[in-house]
Amino acid sequence: MSDRQDASNLTELINTMEQMAREKTKVSVDDIVRAVGSRSFGPLLLMAWLITLAPIIGDMPGMPTLMAALVLLTSVQLLMGREAFWLPKWLLNRSLSRTKFDKALHYIKKPAKWVDSLLGVRLAWMTGYIGIRVTAVMCLLIALAMPPMEFIPFSANGAGLALSLFGLGLVARDGIMLSLGFLLTGVTFTVVLINVL
Numbered sequence: 001m002s003d004r005q006d007a008s009n010l011t012e013l014i015n016t017m018e019q020m021a022r023e024k025t026k027v028s029v030d031d032i033v034r035a036v037g038s039r040s041f042g043p044l045l046l047m048a049w050l051i052t053l054a055p056i057i058g059d060m061p062g063m064p065t066l067m068a069a070l071v072l073l074t075s076v077q078l079l080m081g082r083e084a085f086w087l088p089k090w091l092l093n094r095s096l097s098r099t100k101f102d103k104a105l106h107y108i109k110k111p112a113k114w115v116d117s118l119l120g121v122r123l124a125w126m127t128g129y130i131g132i133r134v135t136a137v138m139c140l141l142i143a144l145a146m147p148p149m150e151f152i153p154f155s156a157n158g159a160g161l162a163l164s165l166f167g168l169g170l171v172a173r174d175g176i177m178l179s180l181g182f183l184l185t186g187v188t189f190t191v192v193l194i195n196v197l
Contacts, residue, residue, distance in 0.1 A: 009116040009172065013046050014109050018102070027101045029070070030092035041078050041132065044085065045071065045139065045167030049160045050108055066094055068146035071163065075140040079133060119168060123175025135166050135178060138185055145192060158188035 013036060020027075020035035036043040048067040074085045125131065142159050165181030168174065 009119060010046065010112045010168065011109075011116050013043055013171075014050070014105055014112055017047070017050070018105055025098050026095040027098055028093060028095040029066075029087070031095075033087065033092065040171075041074060041085075041136065042167045042170030044074050045163050046171065047167075049164035049167055050104070065146060066091070067160075068143040071139050071146075072143035075136045075143060078136045079140075115168070119172040119174050119177065121173045123179070124173045126175030126178050127170055127173045131175070131178065132170065135170065135181070138182060139163060139166060142185060142188075145189065158184060158191065162188060 016035050017032060020031055024031070032047055033044070036047050048071050069091055070087065073087055073091075077085050142162060146159055162181050162184040165177045165184060169177030169181060
């Protein structure tokens with residue numbers, strides 16, 4: 001997997017994904033990972049959010065579980081100290097139509113600039129070595145919980161939004177966003193437990 005320069009905000013990430021593999025009628029996970037880079041945890045989390053939260057894609061059967069596998073694998077490898085993330089071929093080869101992918105990006109692109117305007121370097125100590133590892137643990141827990149979330153309305157969207165806050169926080173070095181991600185994770189897990197028990 002080749003790497004490009006990492007996106008520094010949500011708008012840049014969306015633009016990068018829009019420009020990739022224009023000649024293809026289908027977009028694979030491998031195409032997306034190549035576009036956003038396989039070395040940075042933040043952009044990969046944002047990618048998982050874009051796919052999970054977008055109504056056109058995230059509601060497709062199996063998609064939350066697929067993104068959970070991606071988050072799980074990258075989280076574990078980050079905790080192991082790997083510099084580049086390895087993903088299995090069965091995950092990289094999964095694909096969806098270019099039309100659905102473009103529609104999803106168009107849907108998310110509208111509020112992206114507004115989201116970017118909320119970002120800033122705040123509580124940057126939370127995005128340091130320890131903060132990134134704590135965030136990876138939370139993402140790992142979310143990934144493990146996402147498969148049953150497919151059967152609980154809107155819970156996968158809550159998990160996807162939490163991943164987005166973690167991704168945005170890491171990319172922009174914004175500890176406030178990470179804090180909101182921790183809070184939303186707690187709320188989402190509470191909702192899931194209420195529905196399961």
